[in-house]
Amino acid sequence: MKLYEFIVNPQARSGLGMLTWNTLEPELKKRRSDYRLYLTERKKHAEKIAAQITADGQEHCIVVLGGDGTVNEVINGILDPGKVTLGYIPIGSSNDFARGLKLPVPAEKALEAILNPEGVVQIDLGVLEKNGERRRFAVSAGVGFDAAVCHEVCVSRWKRILNRFGMGKLTYAVVALDRLIKDKPVRMTIRTDDGTEKTFERTYFAAFMNLPFEGGGFKFCPEASPKDGMLDVVVAHDLTPLKILFLLPLALLGKHTGFREVTIFRCRRAGIFTEKPLALHTDGEPEFPRKAVAMEISGERLSVIGGTKAAANRKIS
Protein backbone atom coordinates (compact mmCIF):
# COMPACT_ATOMS: atom_id res chain seq x y z
CA MET A 1 0.00 0.00 0.00
CA LYS A 2 1.21 3.48 -0.85
CA LEU A 3 2.48 5.55 2.08
CA TYR A 4 1.37 9.19 2.06
CA GLU A 5 3.71 11.57 3.88
CA PHE A 6 1.50 14.52 4.90
CA ILE A 7 3.34 17.77 5.60
CA VAL A 8 0.78 20.08 7.19
CA ASN A 9 1.27 23.76 7.97
CA PRO A 10 -1.19 24.25 10.85
CA GLN A 11 -0.68 28.02 10.63
CA ALA A 12 -1.41 28.39 6.90
CA ARG A 13 -4.13 30.96 6.28
CA SER A 14 -3.94 32.06 9.90
CA GLY A 15 -4.78 28.67 11.43
CA LEU A 16 -7.04 27.16 8.77
CA GLY A 17 -4.35 24.55 8.14
CA MET A 18 -4.99 22.73 11.43
CA LEU A 19 -8.77 23.00 11.14
CA THR A 20 -8.65 21.56 7.62
CA TRP A 21 -6.39 18.69 8.67
CA ASN A 22 -8.80 17.87 11.50
CA THR A 23 -11.65 17.52 9.01
CA LEU A 24 -9.59 15.39 6.56
CA GLU A 25 -7.85 12.97 8.92
CA PRO A 26 -11.04 11.02 9.80
CA GLU A 27 -11.47 10.31 6.07
CA LEU A 28 -7.96 8.85 5.86
CA LYS A 29 -8.70 6.70 8.89
CA LYS A 30 -12.03 5.59 7.46
CA ARG A 31 -10.31 4.47 4.25
CA ARG A 32 -7.46 2.84 6.19
CA SER A 33 -4.99 4.85 4.17
CA ASP A 34 -1.36 4.43 5.13
CA TYR A 35 -0.09 7.86 6.12
CA ARG A 36 2.37 9.71 8.29
CA LEU A 37 1.71 13.22 9.62
CA TYR A 38 4.33 15.94 10.02
CA LEU A 39 3.12 19.26 11.46
CA THR A 40 5.35 22.23 10.70
CA GLU A 41 6.33 24.11 13.83
CA ARG A 42 8.13 27.14 12.43
CA LYS A 43 9.43 28.79 9.25
CA LYS A 44 11.54 26.53 7.02
CA HIS A 45 10.52 23.47 9.06
CA ALA A 46 8.73 21.98 5.99
CA GLU A 47 12.05 22.10 4.17
CA LYS A 48 13.76 20.08 6.91
CA ILE A 49 10.94 17.55 7.01
CA ALA A 50 11.02 17.06 3.22
CA ALA A 51 14.80 16.64 3.38
CA GLN A 52 14.48 13.98 6.10
CA ILE A 53 11.77 12.08 4.23
CA THR A 54 13.73 11.98 0.97
CA ALA A 55 17.23 11.47 2.44
CA ASP A 56 17.03 7.73 1.68
CA GLY A 57 17.03 8.43 -2.08
CA GLN A 58 13.88 6.31 -2.52
CA GLU A 59 10.59 7.28 -4.18
CA HIS A 60 8.05 9.05 -1.96
CA CYS A 61 4.56 10.47 -2.16
CA ILE A 62 4.51 13.74 -0.23
CA VAL A 63 1.22 15.55 0.32
CA VAL A 64 1.42 19.23 1.24
CA LEU A 65 -1.43 20.89 3.12
CA GLY A 66 -0.74 24.60 3.22
CA GLY A 67 -0.11 27.56 0.97
CA ASP A 68 2.36 28.34 -1.80
CA GLY A 69 4.99 29.09 0.84
CA THR A 70 4.80 25.58 2.24
CA VAL A 71 5.03 24.09 -1.27
CA ASN A 72 8.12 26.23 -1.81
CA GLU A 73 9.76 24.98 1.37
CA VAL A 74 8.96 21.36 0.53
CA ILE A 75 10.38 21.51 -3.02
CA ASN A 76 13.52 23.07 -1.58
CA GLY A 77 13.94 20.30 0.97
CA ILE A 78 13.42 17.41 -1.44
CA LEU A 79 16.68 15.68 -2.33
CA ASP A 80 15.69 14.61 -5.86
CA PRO A 81 12.43 16.00 -7.29
CA GLY A 82 12.45 13.22 -9.90
CA LYS A 83 11.75 10.68 -7.14
CA VAL A 84 8.82 12.51 -5.57
CA THR A 85 5.13 12.52 -6.40
CA LEU A 86 3.54 15.60 -4.86
CA GLY A 87 -0.08 15.85 -3.78
CA TYR A 88 -1.38 19.26 -2.80
CA ILE A 89 -4.25 20.45 -0.63
CA PRO A 90 -4.28 24.22 -1.18
CA ILE A 91 -5.46 26.23 1.76
CA GLY A 92 -3.17 29.26 1.51
CA SER A 93 -4.12 32.87 0.95
CA SER A 94 -2.93 33.03 -2.64
CA ASN A 95 -2.99 29.44 -4.02
CA ASP A 96 -1.21 30.34 -7.25
CA PHE A 97 0.34 26.86 -7.50
CA ALA A 98 -3.10 25.19 -7.54
CA ARG A 99 -4.54 27.91 -9.78
CA GLY A 100 -1.75 27.56 -12.33
CA LEU A 101 -2.00 23.76 -12.43
CA LYS A 102 -5.81 23.77 -12.31
CA LEU A 103 -5.81 21.57 -9.20
CA PRO A 104 -9.00 21.21 -7.17
CA VAL A 105 -9.18 23.73 -4.32
CA PRO A 106 -11.88 22.47 -1.89
CA ALA A 107 -9.93 20.36 0.60
CA GLU A 108 -12.22 17.30 0.37
CA LYS A 109 -11.99 17.29 -3.42
CA ALA A 110 -8.23 17.76 -3.33
CA LEU A 111 -7.87 14.81 -0.94
CA GLU A 112 -10.14 12.66 -3.09
CA ALA A 113 -8.04 13.44 -6.17
CA ILE A 114 -4.88 12.47 -4.26
CA LEU A 115 -6.25 9.19 -2.91
CA ASN A 116 -7.77 8.25 -6.28
CA PRO A 117 -5.32 9.82 -8.70
CA GLU A 118 -6.38 9.80 -12.29
CA GLY A 119 -3.09 11.19 -13.58
CA VAL A 120 0.01 13.15 -12.76
CA VAL A 121 1.52 16.16 -14.47
CA GLN A 122 5.27 16.52 -14.78
CA ILE A 123 6.30 20.10 -14.15
CA ASP A 124 9.50 22.10 -14.50
CA LEU A 125 11.05 23.80 -11.50
CA GLY A 126 12.75 27.18 -11.57
CA VAL A 127 15.85 28.16 -9.62
CA LEU A 128 16.93 31.50 -8.19
CA GLU A 129 20.70 31.69 -7.75
CA LYS A 130 22.37 34.24 -5.51
CA ASN A 131 25.87 34.18 -4.06
CA GLY A 132 26.22 30.51 -4.95
CA GLU A 133 23.01 29.61 -3.11
CA ARG A 134 20.16 28.03 -5.12
CA ARG A 135 16.45 28.22 -4.24
CA ARG A 136 13.94 26.26 -6.29
CA PHE A 137 10.55 27.73 -7.16
CA ALA A 138 7.42 26.17 -8.58
CA VAL A 139 5.29 29.24 -9.34
CA SER A 140 7.53 32.26 -9.84
CA ALA A 141 10.43 34.28 -8.53
CA GLY A 142 10.54 38.05 -8.61
CA VAL A 143 12.82 41.03 -8.22
CA GLY A 144 11.60 44.44 -7.07
CA PHE A 145 8.13 45.67 -6.34
CA ASP A 146 6.32 42.28 -6.30
CA ALA A 147 8.97 40.87 -3.96
CA ALA A 148 8.76 43.93 -1.69
CA VAL A 149 5.01 43.29 -1.50
CA CYS A 150 5.70 39.65 -0.49
CA HIS A 151 8.11 40.83 2.23
CA GLU A 152 5.54 43.17 3.66
CA VAL A 153 2.61 40.75 3.33
CA CYS A 154 4.56 38.25 5.46
CA VAL A 155 4.73 40.66 8.37
CA SER A 156 1.46 42.45 7.68
CA ARG A 157 -1.28 42.39 10.27
CA TRP A 158 -3.67 42.92 7.36
CA LYS A 159 -3.14 39.29 6.29
CA ARG A 160 -4.22 37.98 9.68
CA ILE A 161 -7.20 40.34 9.80
CA LEU A 162 -8.38 39.71 6.23
CA ASN A 163 -7.79 35.94 6.49
CA ARG A 164 -10.34 35.90 9.31
CA PHE A 165 -12.93 37.06 6.79
CA GLY A 166 -11.68 34.71 4.05
CA MET A 167 -10.21 37.68 2.17
CA GLY A 168 -6.49 37.07 2.70
CA LYS A 169 -5.87 37.64 -1.00
CA LEU A 170 -6.83 41.28 -0.52
CA THR A 171 -3.73 41.74 1.64
CA TYR A 172 -1.62 41.80 -1.53
CA ALA A 173 -3.74 44.63 -2.97
CA VAL A 174 -3.62 46.68 0.25
CA VAL A 175 0.14 46.25 0.65
CA ALA A 176 0.76 46.84 -3.09
CA LEU A 177 -0.95 50.22 -2.88
CA ASP A 178 1.20 51.15 0.11
CA ARG A 179 4.45 50.11 -1.64
CA LEU A 180 3.43 51.95 -4.76
CA ILE A 181 3.53 55.21 -2.86
CA LYS A 182 6.85 54.39 -1.13
CA ASP A 183 8.94 52.58 -3.79
CA LYS A 184 10.94 54.31 -6.51
CA PRO A 185 11.53 52.53 -9.83
CA VAL A 186 15.14 51.53 -10.62
CA ARG A 187 17.39 50.74 -13.60
CA MET A 188 17.50 47.01 -14.33
CA THR A 189 19.48 45.01 -16.88
CA ILE A 190 18.46 41.48 -17.82
CA ARG A 191 20.88 39.27 -19.78
CA THR A 192 19.32 36.10 -21.21
CA ASP A 193 20.89 32.82 -22.36
CA ASP A 194 20.43 33.72 -26.05
CA GLY A 195 22.89 36.59 -25.58
CA THR A 196 20.26 39.35 -25.51
CA GLU A 197 20.63 42.21 -23.05
CA LYS A 198 17.72 44.45 -22.14
CA THR A 199 17.96 47.52 -19.93
CA PHE A 200 14.88 49.12 -18.39
CA GLU A 201 15.45 52.58 -16.94
CA ARG A 202 12.54 52.79 -14.51
CA THR A 203 11.66 49.26 -13.46
CA TYR A 204 9.06 48.40 -10.87
CA PHE A 205 9.54 44.64 -10.99
CA ALA A 206 10.55 41.65 -13.05
CA ALA A 207 8.86 38.29 -12.43
CA PHE A 208 10.21 34.98 -13.76
CA MET A 209 7.26 32.69 -14.08
CA ASN A 210 6.87 28.94 -14.37
CA LEU A 211 3.08 29.23 -14.01
CA PRO A 212 0.75 32.02 -15.24
CA PHE A 213 -0.35 33.48 -11.87
CA GLU A 214 1.35 35.07 -8.88
CA GLY A 215 0.40 37.36 -6.01
CA GLY A 216 -2.96 35.66 -5.44
CA GLY A 217 -4.31 35.49 -8.99
CA PHE A 218 -2.47 38.11 -11.05
CA LYS A 219 -2.14 36.50 -14.48
CA PHE A 220 1.15 38.26 -15.19
CA CYS A 221 2.34 35.74 -17.81
CA PRO A 222 -0.79 34.26 -19.38
CA GLU A 223 1.25 31.97 -21.66
CA ALA A 224 3.60 30.57 -19.00
CA SER A 225 3.74 26.78 -19.12
CA PRO A 226 5.36 24.47 -16.54
CA LYS A 227 6.04 21.97 -19.31
CA ASP A 228 8.01 23.94 -21.88
CA GLY A 229 11.42 24.09 -20.18
CA MET A 230 11.27 27.90 -20.26
CA LEU A 231 10.60 30.79 -17.88
CA ASP A 232 8.20 33.51 -18.98
CA VAL A 233 9.45 36.90 -17.86
CA VAL A 234 7.31 39.98 -17.26
CA VAL A 235 8.91 43.36 -16.66
CA ALA A 236 6.83 46.35 -15.54
CA HIS A 237 8.68 49.57 -16.36
CA ASP A 238 8.29 53.30 -17.12
CA LEU A 239 4.90 53.42 -15.43
CA THR A 240 3.24 56.15 -13.46
CA PRO A 241 1.57 55.06 -10.20
CA LEU A 242 -1.77 55.91 -11.83
CA LYS A 243 -1.05 53.64 -14.78
CA ILE A 244 -0.11 50.83 -12.36
CA LEU A 245 -3.45 51.23 -10.64
CA PHE A 246 -5.09 50.98 -14.04
CA LEU A 247 -3.08 47.93 -15.13
CA LEU A 248 -3.26 45.85 -11.93
CA PRO A 249 -6.96 44.96 -12.26
CA LEU A 250 -6.38 44.17 -15.94
CA ALA A 251 -3.56 41.84 -14.89
CA LEU A 252 -6.05 39.75 -12.92
CA LEU A 253 -7.52 38.86 -16.30
CA GLY A 254 -4.21 38.73 -18.17
CA LYS A 255 -5.27 41.76 -20.23
CA HIS A 256 -2.25 43.94 -19.39
CA THR A 257 0.10 42.41 -21.94
CA GLY A 258 -0.48 44.78 -24.87
CA PHE A 259 0.78 47.91 -23.07
CA ARG A 260 4.24 49.25 -23.96
CA GLU A 261 5.16 49.52 -20.27
CA VAL A 262 4.80 45.74 -19.92
CA THR A 263 7.53 43.68 -21.59
CA ILE A 264 7.12 39.92 -21.77
CA PHE A 265 9.66 37.44 -23.11
CA ARG A 266 10.85 33.87 -22.63
CA CYS A 267 14.23 32.42 -21.62
CA ARG A 268 15.92 29.43 -20.03
CA ARG A 269 18.33 31.46 -17.94
CA ALA A 270 18.71 35.14 -17.10
CA GLY A 271 21.10 37.31 -15.11
CA ILE A 272 19.48 40.32 -13.43
CA PHE A 273 21.48 43.37 -12.39
CA THR A 274 20.15 46.41 -10.53
CA GLU A 275 21.76 49.61 -9.28
CA LYS A 276 20.84 48.87 -5.67
CA PRO A 277 19.88 45.68 -3.81
CA LEU A 278 16.26 44.84 -4.54
CA ALA A 279 13.79 42.66 -2.68
CA LEU A 280 13.52 39.08 -3.98
CA HIS A 281 10.99 36.30 -3.61
CA THR A 282 10.53 32.69 -4.61
CA ASP A 283 6.87 31.57 -4.65
CA GLY A 284 5.97 34.55 -2.49
CA GLU A 285 8.57 33.70 0.18
CA PRO A 286 10.95 36.61 0.80
CA GLU A 287 14.65 36.18 0.05
CA PHE A 288 17.52 38.43 1.15
CA PRO A 289 17.83 41.49 -1.19
CA ARG A 290 20.64 41.42 -3.78
CA LYS A 291 21.97 43.55 -6.68
CA ALA A 292 22.80 40.60 -8.95
CA VAL A 293 20.91 37.32 -9.22
CA ALA A 294 20.26 34.63 -11.82
CA MET A 295 17.08 32.76 -12.62
CA GLU A 296 16.87 29.55 -14.59
CA ILE A 297 14.82 26.49 -15.36
CA SER A 298 16.52 23.82 -13.29
CA GLY A 299 16.19 20.84 -15.62
CA GLU A 300 14.61 18.89 -12.75
CA ARG A 301 11.01 17.74 -13.08
CA LEU A 302 8.46 17.06 -10.38
CA SER A 303 5.38 14.83 -10.67
CA VAL A 304 2.27 16.50 -9.30
CA ILE A 305 -0.94 14.57 -8.78
CA GLY A 306 -3.60 16.16 -10.98
CA GLY A 307 -7.24 16.65 -10.13
CA THR A 308 -9.97 14.83 -11.93
CA LYS A 309 -9.12 12.83 -15.03
CA ALA A 310 -10.12 15.80 -17.13
CA ALA A 311 -7.82 18.13 -15.19
CA ALA A 312 -4.91 15.70 -15.15
CA ASN A 313 -5.02 15.19 -18.89
CA ARG A 314 -5.96 18.75 -19.76
CA LYS A 315 -3.31 20.63 -21.64
CA ILE A 316 -1.77 23.02 -19.14
CA SER A 317 -0.96 26.00 -21.27
Ligand SMILES: Nc1ncnc2c1ncn2[C@@H]1O[C@H](COP(=O)(O)OP(=O)(O)OP(=O)(O)O)[C@@H](O)[C@H]1O
Ligand atom coordinates in the same frame (compact mmCIF):
# COMPACT_ATOMS: atom_id res chain seq x y z
N1 LIG B 1 3.93 26.37 12.88
C1 LIG B 1 4.19 27.47 12.20
N2 LIG B 1 4.11 28.70 12.79
C2 LIG B 1 4.34 29.82 12.11
N3 LIG B 1 4.68 29.87 10.80
C3 LIG B 1 4.78 28.70 10.16
C4 LIG B 1 4.53 27.45 10.81
N4 LIG B 1 4.67 26.45 9.90
C5 LIG B 1 5.02 27.07 8.74
N5 LIG B 1 5.08 28.40 8.88
C6 LIG B 1 5.34 29.44 7.85
O1 LIG B 1 4.11 29.95 7.38
C7 LIG B 1 4.38 30.67 6.17
C8 LIG B 1 3.16 30.75 5.28
O2 LIG B 1 2.72 29.50 4.99
P1 LIG B 1 1.82 29.14 3.72
O3 LIG B 1 2.42 29.67 2.49
O4 LIG B 1 1.60 27.68 3.79
O5 LIG B 1 0.43 29.85 3.99
P2 LIG B 1 -0.14 31.22 3.54
O6 LIG B 1 0.88 32.29 3.71
O7 LIG B 1 -1.45 31.39 4.22
O8 LIG B 1 -0.43 31.00 1.98
P3 LIG B 1 0.13 31.64 0.63
O9 LIG B 1 1.63 31.45 0.59
O10 LIG B 1 -0.56 30.86 -0.46
O11 LIG B 1 -0.26 33.09 0.67
C9 LIG B 1 5.58 29.97 5.56
O12 LIG B 1 6.59 30.94 5.41
C10 LIG B 1 5.98 28.94 6.61
O13 LIG B 1 7.37 28.89 6.77
